[in-house]
Amino acid sequence: MYKNFLRYIISALFLLGLSVQANADFKVGFVYVGPTGDHGWTYQHDEGRKAVEAAGIKTTYVESVPEGADAERVIRQLAQSGHDLIFTTSFGYMDPTNKVAKDFPNVKFEHATGYKREHPNVSTYSARFYEGRTLLGHMAGKMTKTNVIGYIASFPIPEVIRGINAMTLAAQKVNPDIKTKIVWVFTWYDPGKESEAAQALIDQGADIIMQHTDSTAPVQVAEKAGVWSFGQASDMQRFAPKSILTSIIDDWAPYYVERSIAARDGTWKQQDTWHGLKEGMVAMAAYNPAMGSDLVKEVEQLQKDLASGKTHSFTGPIYDQKGNILVAEGSVADDGMLAGMNVYVKGVEGDIPQ
Amino acid sequence: MSFDLNFIGILIGAIMASSVPLILAASGELITERSGVLNLGVEGMMIIGAISGFALMIVTDNLFFAVIGSMLSGLIISIIFGILTQSLLTNHVATGLALTIFGIGMSAMIGKNFVGIPGKEFPLLFVNLKENIPFFGPILFGHSVILYFAFLLPFITNYFLKKTKIGLIIRAVGDSPTSASNQGINVILVRYSCILYGGAMCGLAGAYLSLIYTPQWIENMTGGRGWIALALVVFATWSPIKVLIGALIFGGITILQLHMQAIGFRIPVQLLSALPYIMTIIVLVIISRDSRKIKLNTPTSLGQIFYKEK
Numbered sequence: 105m106y107k108n109f110l111r112y113i114i115s116a117l118f119l120l121g122l123s124v125q126a127n128a129d130f131k132v133g134f135v136y137v138g139p140t141g142d143h144g145w146t147y148q149h150d151e152g153r154k155a156v157e158a159a160g161i162k163t164t165y166v167e168s169v170p171e172g173a174d175a176e177r178v179i180r181q182l183a184q185s186g187h188d189l190i191f192t193t194s195f196g197y198m199d200p201t202n203k204v205a206k207d208f209p210n211v212k213f214e215h216a217t218g219y220k221r222e223h224p225n226v227s228t229y230s231a232r233f234y235e236g237r238t239l240l241g242h243m244a245g246k247m248t249k250t251n252v253i254g255y256i257a258s259f260p261i262p263e264v265i266r267g268i269n270a271m272t273l274a275a276q277k278v279n280p281d282i283k284t285k286i287v288w289v290f291t292w293y294d295p296g297k298e299s300e301a302a303q304a305l306i307d308q309g310a311d312i313i314m315q316h317t318d319s320t321a322p323v324q325v326a327e328k329a330g331v332w333s334f335g336q337a338s339d340m341q342r343f344a345p346k347s348i349l350t351s352i353i354d355d356w357a358p359y360y361v362e363r364s365i366a367a368r369d370g371t372w373k374q375q376d377t378w379h380g381l382k383e384g385m386v387a388m389a390a391y392n393p394a395m396g397s398d399l400v401k402e403v404e405q406l407q408k409d410l411a412s413g414k415t416h417s418f419t420g421p422i423y424d425q426k427g428n429i430l431v432a433e434g435s436v437a438d439d440g441m442l443a444g445m446n447v448y449v450k451g452v453e454g455d456i457p458q
Numbered sequence: 459m460s461f462d463l464n465f466i467g468i469l470i471g472a473i474m475a476s477s478v479p480l481i482l483a484a485s486g487e488l489i490t491e492r493s494g495v496l497n498l499g500v501e502g503m504m505i506i507g508a509i510s511g512f513a514l515m516i517v518t519d520n521l522f523f524a525v526i527g528s529m530l531s532g533l534i535i536s537i538i539f540g541i542l543t544q545s546l547l548t549n550h551v552a553t554g555l556a557l558t559i560f561g562i563g564m565s566a567m568i569g570k571n572f573v574g575i576p577g578k579e580f581p582l583l584f585v586n587l588k589e590n591i592p593f594f595g596p597i598l599f600g601h602s603v604i605l606y607f608a609f610l611l612p613f614i615t616n617y618f619l620k621k622t623k624i625g626l627i628i629r630a631v632g633d634s635p636t637s638a639s640n641q642g643i644n645v646i647l648v649r650y651s652c653i654l655y656g657g658a659m660c661g662l663a664g665a666y667l668s669l670i671y672t673p674q675w676i677e678n679m680t681g682g683r684g685w686i687a688l689a690l691v692v693f694a695t696w697s698p699i700k701v702l703i704g705a706l707i708f709g710g711i712t713i714l715q716l717h718m719q720a721i722g723f724r725i726p727v728q729l730l731s732a733l734p735y736i737m738t739i740i741v742l743v744i745i746s747r748d749s750r751k752i753k754l755n756t757p758t759s760l761g762q763i764f765y766k767e768k
């Protein structure tokens with residue numbers, strides 16, 4: 105405290121700019137689940153970090169941190185080494201983040217895609233990716249010839265299941281005969297395994313490949329096999345120029361900049377953020393003209409309606425696989441239900457791994 | 459749902475392709491270990507091979523240079539391991555682990571400029587035959603030259619270790635470096651050579667991933683295959699043929715379980731995901747239960763530091 109005080113005085117004397125200099129040590133840390141070069145999930149978070157850096161705030165990051173015991177060690181290390189705000193950017197960092205937050209009440213924590221805020225210094229944030237999935241479902245339903253949509257899934261958590269359901273519902277709306285086939289790979293990032301999964305789905309008749317994993321391998325397999333695909337997290341178009349219909353893009357930059365500045369200026373408050381197409385946290389890459397200008401127009405309209413709230417991804421009636429009603433006709437799923445989604449809707453094949 | 463014969467042939471072809479990196483890396487490591495050196499840096503050497511191969515392919519636009527270059531880079535990085543463990547007598551386990559960490563970091567650094575560049579088509583052989591012969595076509599033809607090499611390698615390695623003089627020397631060095639040394643064999647030289655050979659094969663295994671299997675550079679793209687290759691060598695009790703069997707089972711079940719999911723088998727997915735590991739261990743333990751043979755194949759001095767008495 106005393107040391108800090110002295111530093112403030114000195115800097116004030118030298119620079120006459122107390123407010124700026126007082127926060128010169130302000131640092132923001134980022135924890136990534138994959139490498140920054142994945143061109144998917146982590147890549148986009150790192151783009152957000154660069155925006156924070158461009159706003160004049162010092163940042164550091166640790167990449168490829170496994171979810172689990174290692175994560176806690178890394179987060180703790182960042183907290184100990186003087187970081188004032190720490191973004192932990194994967195679902196599996198949820199418990200470690202809260203655990204470390206308890207021991208460092210003066211450090212602010214922001215956890216992506218989780219729901220636990222056990223301490224006042226933990227915020228959560230996520231994007232409504234499912235709105236993007238609704239658009240993909242619409243395109244998939246229109247573009248498929250085999251009526252089989254292949255879906256590479258990572259882990260059976262609500263976010264992934266929500267994406268599968270949103271996609272399936274939208275596809276059914278335009279094509280009642282479609283089937284969603286899912287392969288669980290139990291990893292966020294393993295190019296070899298992801299491409300094998302894509303191949304397995306194509307061999308089973310899927311002519312649309314969708315992924316909730318982070319590497320560009322599946323779209324490349326799709327390109328080679330001559331089937332349609334969708335990019336995940338960032339614009340993957342150049343990896344499969346013919347095959348990709350569009351990509352769901354996560355744009356974290358505005359949020360990261362806003363929260364970092366808030367933390368620096370002392371206005372940071374705990375909150376739970378869930379932004380979508382409307383706020384721009386979820387964005388769509390350019391639509392592939394190969395799908396025809398009519399469909400592009402349709403999808404663009406749907407995108408506008410989702411953003412304005414005119415259409416909701418989960419509009420009733422929605423049934424689960426057994427035919428029980430989940431959302432009644434005329435109403436939409438509330439955020440609580442979406443956040444904890446753990447059943448498939450009708451039309452998805454197989455069981456959710458328990 | 460297609461279950462015709464041709465589809466099964468395609469499936470077997472895919473299984474063979476997925477086991478190639480394991481066969482190459484494990485065969486290389488097997489020679490290294492038979493000389494008594496435990497190199498845990500397989501993953502690191504593979505990833506260096508992967509980035510070097512890919513980078514050279516982009517820069518020189520020549521696949522031959524890319525393949526040779528990946529082997530050379532695996533070899534060069536294994537020299538570091540050789541100098542440390544053989545000349546400076548450091549601990550094999552610690553040095554190998556460091557090599558893996560170094561390799562992953564180094565490859566990410568070199569690879570920064572190569573992320574997001576699509577790879578080049580690698581020529582496949584006998585594509586016509588693949589398409590025209592049902593069932594056997596997709597199994598035997600339409601593969602890259604590296605795949606054919608990988609499937610010959612275990613047999614060559616087996617012959618080399620058992621029937622040639624150099625093979626005998628390597629085994630002697632691995633079993634009892636002191637006696638070998640007393641016979642006038644240059645233990646350090648033999649071990650250096652085996653380390654370099656292992657490095658080259660791991661480099662090639664990595665290049666197979668970045669040039670043929672998923673033709674692109676992505677950080678960490680080896681995805682733990684180096685560790686699987688290491689485990690294969692041990693569970694195959696240092697027999698090249700069993701390494702081949704183990705790699706095929708592992709690759710096979712990995713691919714089959716994904717297909718089973720896609721087909722819609724109602725088996726818990728977690729069990730399916732664990733199946734490759736479980737089955738590979740079970741099968742290798744069963745086929746290797748002859749303890750006399752294990753004793754014969756196990757390099758007794760594995761991982762021990764050798765001091766030459768002067």
